[in-house]
Amino acid sequence: MTSKLTTGRAGIRRGAAAIATAGLAAASLVAVVPTPPASAGVGKAGASPQVPQSPPLPQSTQYSADGWKARPEQYDGMDIERDVPITMKDGVKLLADIQRPTRHGKVVPGRFPVLVQQTPYIKTVLSLPPINWALVKRGYVIVTVDVRGTGGSGGKWPVWGEPEHSDGKSVVEWAASHNRPWSDGRVGLFGISYGGINQLFTASQRPKGLKAIAPAVPMGDLYRDLVGKGGRGYLELAPAYLAAVSGLGILPNTNLLKDPATALKNIQEHWDAAAGNLKMIPEMIQGGDRAYDSAWYRERSPLTYVDRIQVPTLLMGGEFDAFQRGTPMLYQRLSAKGTPVQFINGPWSHAIAAIPAAGVSLPGVINEPPGVKLGELQLRWFDHYVRGVPDPALDRRNKQVTYFENGANQWRTARQWPPADVRYQKAYLSGQASKGRPGALGTPVSGTPDTVKWNLFSGLCSRSTFQWLLFGGEFGNGPQKIPCMTDNRYNDQSGLTYDLPVRGRPLRFTGPVNAHFTVSTKSRDSQLTVRLEDVGPDGSAIQLTAGWLSLSMRELERGRSVVRNGMVVQPWHPYTKASQKPMPKNKPVTVDVEIFPASWSVQPGHHLRLAVQTGDFPHLFPPFPQLKDSFGGDVKLWHDKTHPSWITLPTQPS
Numbered sequence: 001m002t003s004k005l006t007t008g009r010a011g012i013r014r015g016a017a018a019i020a021t022a023g024l025a026a027a028s029l030v031a032v033v034p035t036p037p038a039s040a041g042v043g044k045a046g047a048s049p050q051v052p053q054s055p056p057l058p059q060s061t062q063y064s065a066d067g068w069k070a071r072p073e074q075y076d077g078m079d080i081e082r083d084v085p086i087t088m089k090d091g092v093k094l095l096a097d098i099q100r101p102t103r104h105g106k107v108v109p110g111r112f113p114v115l116v117q118q119t120p121y122i123k124t125v126l127s128l129p130p131i132n133w134a135l136v137k138r139g140y141v142i143v144t145v146d147v148r149g150t151g152g153s154g155g156k157w158p159v160w161g162e163p164e165h166s167d168g169k170s171v172v173e174w175a176a177s178h179n180r181p182w183s184d185g186r187v188g189l190f191g192i193s194y195g196g197i198n199q200l201f202t203a204s205q206r207p208k209g210l211k212a213i214a215p216a217v218p219m220g221d222l223y224r225d226l227v228g229k230g231g232r233g234y235l236e237l238a239p240a241y242l243a244a245v246s247g248l249g250i251l252p253n254t255n256l257l258k259d260p261a262t263a264l265k266n267i268q269e270h271w272d273a274a275a276g277n278l279k280m281i282p283e284m285i286q287g288g289d290r291a292y293d294s295a296w297y298r299e300r301s302p303l304t305y306v307d308r309i310q311v312p313t314l315l316m317g318g319e320f321d322a323f324q325r326g327t328p329m330l331y332q333r334l335s336a337k338g339t340p341v342q343f344i345n346g347p348w349s350h351a352i353a354a355i356p357a358a359g360v361s362l363p364g365v366i367n368e369p370p371g372v373k374l375g376e377l378q379l380r381w382f383d384h385y386v387r388g389v390p391d392p393a394l395d396r397r398n399k400q401v402t403y404f405e406n407g408a409n410q411w412r413t414a415r416q417w418p419p420a421d422v423r424y425q426k427a428y429l430s431g432q433a434s435k436g437r438p439g440a441l442g443t444p445v446s447g448t449p450d451t452v453k454w455n456l457f458s459g460l461c462s463r464s465t466f467q468w469l470l471f472g473g474e475f476g477n478g479p480q481k482i483p484c485m486t487d488n489r490y491n492d493q494s495g496l497t498y499d500l501p502v503r504g505r506p507l508r509f510t511g512p513v514n515a516h517f518t519v520s521t522k523s524r525d526s527q528l529t530v531r532l533e534d535v536g537p538d539g540s541a542i543q544l545t546a547g548w549l550s551l552s553m554r555e556l557e558r559g560r561s562v563v564r565n566g567m568v569v570q571p572w573h574p575y576t577k578a579s580q581k582p583m584p585k586n587k588p589v590t591v592d593v594e595i596f597p598a599s600w601s602v603q604p605g606h607h608l609r610l611a612v613q614t615g616d617f618p619h620l621f622p623p624f625p626q627l628k629d630s631f632g633g634d635v636k637l638w639h640d641k642t643h644p645s646w647i648t649l650p651t652q653p654s
Contacts, residue, residue: 066393070376071383073137075101075108080127083152083255086174088167092148092155093262095255096171097127099142100182111184113211113386114141114175117191118168118198120150120157120245124254135379141182143175147198149273150245152253154266156273157245160197160222160300168202176209188386189213190378192354193322197302200330203313204305212385213309214378216316217353220306220326223297223575227284230548230593231575232527233291235621237322237468239281246274287623293575302326306333312340312385314378318348319404320467324545325512325596328417335399335416340385343417344369344377345403345599349467369402369411406544407534407601408506418511418597422650424564429517429610429639429646433496441500441610444644449636450496454526456627458494458615461485463531463543468619488533488541488611495613496637499535507602511650512562512570513595515547515610518643519635520589524582525552525626526633529616530593532647533609534602541609547595548616550626551635554591555579561592568592569648582629588636588643595647601654610647612637 079100085093101108115135119126123144126132132142148167149157158164174180176187187209189199196215203213219225227238249270256263283290290296298304303326313334317327331343346353347367355366355375368374384391401414414420433439433450459465461484484490500507515530528549533541553575562570571592573579583589602608614635622630639645 066371068380068391068393070134070373070379071138073134074139075103075137077102077105078129078133078136079107082124082127083258086145086171088148088155088163088170090163092167093153094145094148094155094167094171095123095152095253096143096145097123098182099127099132099136099144101136101139101141110182112139112141112182113186113188113382114143114180114183115188115190115382115386116143116145116171116175117189117195118145118147118164118171118202119191119195120147120248121194122146122151122248122251122253124151134375135382138379140382143171145171146253149270150249152255152263152266154262154269156269157249157277159242159277160201162299164198165201165205165305168198169205169207172202172207172210176207185209186211186386186388188382189215190382192216193218193350200302200306200309203311204302204308206308206310210311212312212314212382214314214316214381215330217318217321217323217350218302218315218327218330219323220301220303220329221297222300223293225323225326227297228291228293228575229620230527231292231550231553231573231580232548232616232620232622232626233284234468235618238284242277242281246270246277249274285623287625289577291623292577292580303329303333306330307337309334309339312381313342314381315341315343316353316374316377317343317345318350318353319345319406319598320347320349321353322350322468324598325594328597331401331417340398342397342399343401343403344372344374345401347404347406367404369404372402403510403599405508405510405599405601407603408508410601412599418650419652421652422509422511423652424567424569424648425651426567426646426648427500427608427610428644429498429637431498433498433637435493435496438497438499438609439639441498441608441647444639444641444646446640448640449520449638449643452496452528452612452614452635452637453494454523454614454630454633454635455494456615456621457617458613459491459529459617459619462488462491462616464529464546464616464619486542488531488543489535489539491613492533492541492609492611494615495529495611497612498610499607500609501607502602502604504604505654506604507608508600508652508654509649510597510599510652512597513545513547513650514567514569514571514648515593515595515646516568516590516648517593517645518588518590518638519551519645520586520638521551521583521633521635522586523630523633524585525550525622525629526583526635527551527614527616527620527622527626527630528591528593528635529613529620530595531609531611531613532595532598532600533611534600535607535609537605541611544600545596545598546616547593548620549573549591549593550622551583551591552580552626552629554589555581556592567648569650570594588638 146153148155196218430445431439560572
């Protein structure tokens with residue numbers, strides 16, 4: 001059954017904010033893949049039916065940045081065909097909604113380029129106007145698919161596993177087939193979060209017809225970016241997320257009235273899969289196999305496959321995003337192998353970065369680069385790389401990184417990440433730090449060890465709680481209205497701090513940071529949470545970035561770490577069960593804590609603060625075996641000539 005939507009501009013504007021907020025709340029952890037309608041089965045390319053071709057594109061008008069502006073809309077409405085089945089190689093049927101352009105209430109005949117998004121968050125939500133409206137009205141067909149084991153699709157949800165990778169390839173080739181009377185054979189992928197992640201899996205399969213992708217806020221490494229940062233469990237979201245997606249799969253879907261037998265069969269199958277997937281939650285908490293990195297996580301990590309991607313890739317990340325670590329790594333790998341790529345990394349959380357990627361504009365909410373309308377950037381990308389519209393200015397930006405320097409509040413560009421002007425410098429811990437009394441950060445000065453008291457509930461009200469809730473509460477009176485959610489001065493009292501006063505010129509840095517500490521503890525294990533903060537003249541402490549480590553997971557693989565001038569600047573830990581080893585009682589050992597990348601300019605009169613605690617609750621919580629070994633695990637932080645401790649900063653000229 002086809003329903004026609006021909007809502008005019010006024011209606012769209014009235015509903016935009018409400019739908020954007022509700023839809024993005026479901027979509028911000030999403031993977032969305034558009035899929036064409038009609039017959040079931042993955043179609044093979046064949047003779048094209050005789051249908052009219054779409055009209056030529058209207059000329060775009062110029063705008064300030066580089067002579068590009070979104071071309072005018074060609075069509076005045078959108079048709080949605082719901083619950084179109086697509087059969088996978090193993091016989092499982094995925095359901096798709098297909099959005100096509102209309103004029104005066106009638107579907108426009110002809111072949112169009114196709115954009116696919118794949119989601120576990122119920123495709124119906126992501127095919128509501130105004131989401132995708134701008135693309136459809138400019139001559140794209142949108143195919144939105146419920147991934148295997150979710151929504152109205154059959155099968156069992158593989159939690160990003162290999163069946164989903166193969167499904168993506170099948171969906172793209174189905175959409176590109178000339179058996180689809182509305183497809184011209186050219187396909188792009190788009191989507192946010194989950195929908196960005198599975199673009200990377202799909203593109204690595206190199207499906208026929210795929211021309212370009214635009215993943216927004218995707219992860220790179222499931223374990224290190226999300227589930228097990230520092231070898232600790234992501235208590236705040238990972239179990240709840242697993243339960244939420246599994247729960248969505250057993251809700252009644254739009255296919256229930258049309259084909260109740262199949263819909264009920266799918267719900268039962270989803271229920272069975274949910275029961276199995278939810279067993280992972282106690283397994284993580286109790287220190288089972290899922291508490292450690294393994295082949296299971298690597299299968300579900302885009303960085304495992306990214307070197308196989310050959311199509312142009314537009315990456316959008318957030319400097320306060322849940323995937324703050326992984327998205328820049330994806331850019332590095334794509335750029336190094338010569339794949340056409342651009343990377344925009346803004347001062348955004350997960351939800352805020354998702355808004356322009358959904359093609360929705362909320363003025364005043366998004367901090368955009370000068371001369372760039374993020375909501376139109378995907379259109380430009382797909383017009384050039386999918387449609388083939390010449391765009392020399394976009395070609396010249398290949399490998400460009402556009403990033404926001406916080407503190408200076410300026411957008412900057414570079415041709416690599418971290419930028420080429422970065423120089424790594426050590427800042428040593430010194431002085432005697434105690435609660436409420438900072439030690440020093442700068443040149444090495446000997447001192448006796450400081451003691452970081454074991455506090456499992458440190459971080460309870462901090463930037464971590466705000467950031468790692470993913471949506472961050474930016475809409476309305478959210479958590480950001482609670483002072484301690486954005487000002488860490490209160491949380492700093494739960495550990496120790498070391499301050500570096502900034503005088504004369506700003507202290508600028510961009511990239512990941514390593515904290516190389518000499519530590520000891522009487523316990524078999526303990527944890528470190530390491531934060532970098534900008535302390536203003538008023539005493540406010542704004543968290544720039546952070547890193548985490550369970551001391552029993554301290555083993556370092558130098559060959560996989562990033563080393564510059566003999567210094568480890570981005571450590572890599574195996575986080576496997578085999579690499580875990582208890583701390584020797586009261587014996588100093590060296591550890592390296594990976595602090596996630598940031599770009600910041602600490603202004604004169606401010607201080608760069610290193611804050612060290614043992615907890616980050618509720619964001620992270622050690623599995624029970626680690627917790628048992630950590631009780632009472634005060635950590636001595638050494639900083640003398642024999643046992644130095646420092647951070648390695650990626651500084652830039654000021």
